[in-house]
Amino acid sequence: DVKVTQSSRYLVKRTGEKVFLECVQDMDHENMFWYRQDPGLGLRLIYFSYDVKMKEKGDIPEGYSVSREKKERFSLILESASTNQTSMYLCASNRQGRSSTDTQYFGPGTRLTVL
Amino acid sequence: AQSVTQLDSHVSVSEGTPVLLRCNYSSSYSPSLFWYVQHPNKGLQLLLKYTSAATLVKGINGFEAEFKKSETSFHLTKPSAHMSDAAEYFCVVSKKSSGDKLTFGTGTRLAVRP
DSSP states (O other): OEEESSSOOOEOOOOOOOOOEEEESSSSSSEEEEEEEEETTTTEEEEESSSTTTTTEOOTTTTOOOEETTTTTTEEEEEOOOOGOOOEEEEEEESSSSSSSSEEOOOOOOOEEEE | OOOEEEOOSEEEEEETSSSEEEEEESSSHHHHHHHEEOEEEEEEEEEEEEEOOSEEEEOOGGGGEETTTTEEEEEEEEOOOOOGGGGGEEEEEOEEEEEEEEEEEEOOOEEEEO
């Protein structure tokens, strides 16, 4: 079975802190994605990566950055956390470089609260 | 631009009765369409996907969806609801012009009454 794991299920941080969310997949997938999920808004894409050291902005990249140094690991970074970044963060991965028909596999999510 | 609209934010059915979750899409290309389910405190799981083959798509757990181009719809159905179907369901369209990016609907929360 494909497994996507996220480093924390729940995280509480203070405004201004630097926050790292880690995601690891074990299926040698080329593509990895970070979304945030908010009630009534569905999932919105923050950043995605097609390959190691490669990244592209999604629909809402402001206030976030990412890092992909190894194929299996994709990190989301909040340089200076703000209260409006309180949300559920979901990581996903899938195979191939450019096929949108390939199923994305999701991690369980990290619920981040910024106080 | 591609988008998807889920017409109901909440749906409540009795166990054993049919389920209908409605989704309309907007796309300038032939889209790929998906339904994902999210059970409480769990990650999203793919229910089914349409990729321009058969218009009636069968998924897991007895769910199916029919792609209707003339109505720009991709409604999710199940003949008989189980208590375990209570979850949030997302209709999703692919952004083929941008590779693998997906656009999610706002979700429909399904409640199943005993």
